[in-house]
Amino acid sequence: MSKIKDDGSIWSGLAKKGVSRRDFIKYCTTVAATLALPSSFVPKIVEALEKKQKPYAVWLEFSDCAGDSESMLRATKPTIGQIVLDVISLEYHETIMAGSGKFAEKALQDVVKNQKGKYIAIVEGAIPMKDGGIYCTIGGKTAADIAKEVCGNAAMTLAVGSCASWGGIASASPNPTGSVGVGKAVPGITYVNLPGCPMNVENVTATIVHYLTFGALPALDGEHRPLFAHGALIHNNCERRAHFDAGQFVKKWGDEGHRLGWCLYEMGCKGPEAYFNCPTIRWNEGTSWPVKAGHPCFACASTNNWDAFGPIYKRLENVPGAGYQTSADKIGLGVAAVAAAGVAAHAVIRATKGKPHEDEKK
Amino acid sequence: MAKIAIDPVTRIEGHLRIEAQVDGGKVTDAWSSGTMWRGIETIVKGRDPRECWALTSRI
Numbered sequence: 001m002s003k004i005k006d007d008g009s010i011w012s013g014l015a016k017k018g019v020s021r022r023d024f025i026k027y028c029t030t031v032a033a034t035l036a037l038p039s040s041f042v043p044k045i046v047e048a049l050e051k052k053q054k055p056y057a058v059w060l061e062f063s064d065c066a067g068d069s070e071s072m073l074r075a076t077k078p079t080i081g082q083i084v085l086d087v088i089s090l091e092y093h094e095t096i097m098a099g100s101g102k103f104a105e106k107a108l109q110d111v112v113k114n115q116k117g118k119y120i121a122i123v124e125g126a127i128p129m130k131d132g133g134i135y136c137t138i139g140g141k142t143a144a145d146i147a148k149e150v151c152g153n154a155a156m157t158l159a160v161g162s163c164a165s166w167g168g169i170a171s172a173s174p175n176p177t178g179s180v181g182v183g184k185a186v187p188g189i190t191y192v193n194l195p196g197c198p199m200n201v202e203n204v205t206a207t208i209v210h211y212l213t214f215g216a217l218p219a220l221d222g223e224h225r226p227l228f229a230h231g232a233l234i235h236n237n238c239e240r241r242a243h244f245d246a247g248q249f250v251k252k253w254g255d256e257g258h259r260l261g262w263c264l265y266e267m268g269c270k271g272p273e274a275y276f277n278c279p280t281i282r283w284n285e286g287t288s289w290p291v292k293a294g295h296p297c298f299a300c301a302s303t304n305n306w307d308a309f310g311p312i313y314k315r316l317e318n319v320p321g322a323g324y325q326t327s328a329d330k331i332g333l334g335v336a337a338v339a340a341a342g343v344a345a346h347a348v349i350r351a352t353k354g355k356p357h358e359d360e361k362k
Numbered sequence: 363m364a365k366i367a368i369d370p371v372t373r374i375e376g377h378l379r380i381e382a383q384v385d386g387g388k389v390t391d392a393w394s395s396g397t398m399w400r401g402i403e404t405i406v407k408g409r410d411p412r413e414c415w416a417l418t419s420r421i
Contacts, residue, residue: 063400065420066375094372101368126400136398138377139369169402169420176401197420298416306417311410 010049010212024049034206034281035218036228048213055212056119058092058111060150062143063136063170063179064125067198068161069095074201074284088120088208094138105139112153120208121154123147126163126170127185130178147186156211157182157191159224160204162301165193166223172306183224192217193224197300202281203229221275223303229281234271234297235319237279240264244322258294265322268313269296276301363390369397 006012014024028045032038061069073096092108099107111119125143128135133142151157159182162168170179183191194204207226210218218226235241243249243263250258250267263269274297278289290297298312299305309316369379377398383391406417 061377063398067420094370094377095375097372100370100372104370104372128400135400136377137379138397140367169405169417170400172405172417174404176404177399179400298413306405312413312416313410 008053010052010054013054014049031206031209034202034228035210036231041213045209045213049209052212054089055208056089056091056111056115057122058108058119058150058154059090059094059122059124060092060146061094062123062125062127062147062164063177064161064163065169066095066124068124068164068196069093071161071196071198072201072204091119101139108150112150116153118155119153120211121151121157122204123151123157123159123164123182124161126167126179127182128170128177128179129185130176135177135179144185147182151182151186151189151191154189156217157186157189158204158207159183159191159193159195160199162195162197162199162305165195165225165301166303168195168197169306171304190217191224192220192226194229195225195301195303196276199301200229200276200278200281200283203277225275225301229277230275230301232275232277234274234276234279234291237277238271238291239279240291247322249322261294264291264294264296265319266315267296268298268311268315270299270302270305270309270316271297272316272319273309274299274302274305369395 006016011024015021019027025042025046028049029039029042032042032045035041059069091111092104094104097104097107125136127133127143127147129144133144136143138146159165163170163179164182166181167175167179167184168181170177181193183189183193192207194207196203203226206228207218210216210226218228221227221230223230235244238244240261240263243261244265248257248260248262250262250264252258253267265272269291271291276299278297279291282289282292296312299309302309363383363385365381365383367379367381371378371380377396379395379397381393381395382389402417402421406414409417
């Protein structure tokens, strides 16, 4: 087998780490799928990762909990996320870097000066603006000033997590620190919002690969979020949707419906109003996501979710199509089938909670 | 006598500033500062208590 030329490209970096050509092509195919691109784009992605040099990146943390950093570190075996991260030259990350104090500051300044206009700035955490931005300082500088300098000189900025995207939990009412997302704190920069609490690492690395392949950001929605990750309602991709349509709802934690994996609408699920690819990409290398694990979605990526969607465990009002069956048991006996003969497939059957439906009294 | 500052303290979760007064190679005084605050204790007030865990776990 011929030796892979060590030319500093992403592919040669992967090969040096023992990634086979076959696995590399598989990874490129997976990323194309994540980006919602047809398979005809795979060769272009392959070519980009074969030719492009390792991009420099710096990871800034502001008013955060480091949850997005934790999300990034969750891979325990090489996944596309891990692979791309192995071949990005991450020069600054306060949670994991070796240097501290002035040595850390120098590492950041070296990239800003020597890679000006070429590096990727990754921002985690909100930026407080109230009282001169004093509620988050690093090395004596406010988060706002650091963001202006580092994001202002970057090729592009990735705002990872809901806090950096729109203010997140720090901005939840009454927002004591005047916290906002990086796009609002530093007007005029090229940026992508990758919200989520935390964000999903698969969407971050797919965005980076997209940028490397096409030299441009993926298609974004009105909130600067990639459409490939936020273009579809969770409700429309949820594996429990059939239970919603059939009116099979969990009523209490641990009840039979909960054990059977029924719909979590009545437990407060915000899936009908949330746009994210959790049901398809899932978390922890595709292991699971909140609904699959039995907990309702609380729209963690949606702007202002802590205030705009009501309490986590309060049911969303007026979600169309929620079917209320009189009794799932009766269908097998043919009684409900007779009663339901005149009812269209997706009609809402009104049923008072706990009281038998009129038909049941027959 | 010199005063040094280490900010950021790295490889921790959160933001920390350490200042130390150094005299003849020995630290004679020191200060620590948590340099980020969001006010989550204020944010949880008035909310449904069942969702408190979701906010405080993000501290």
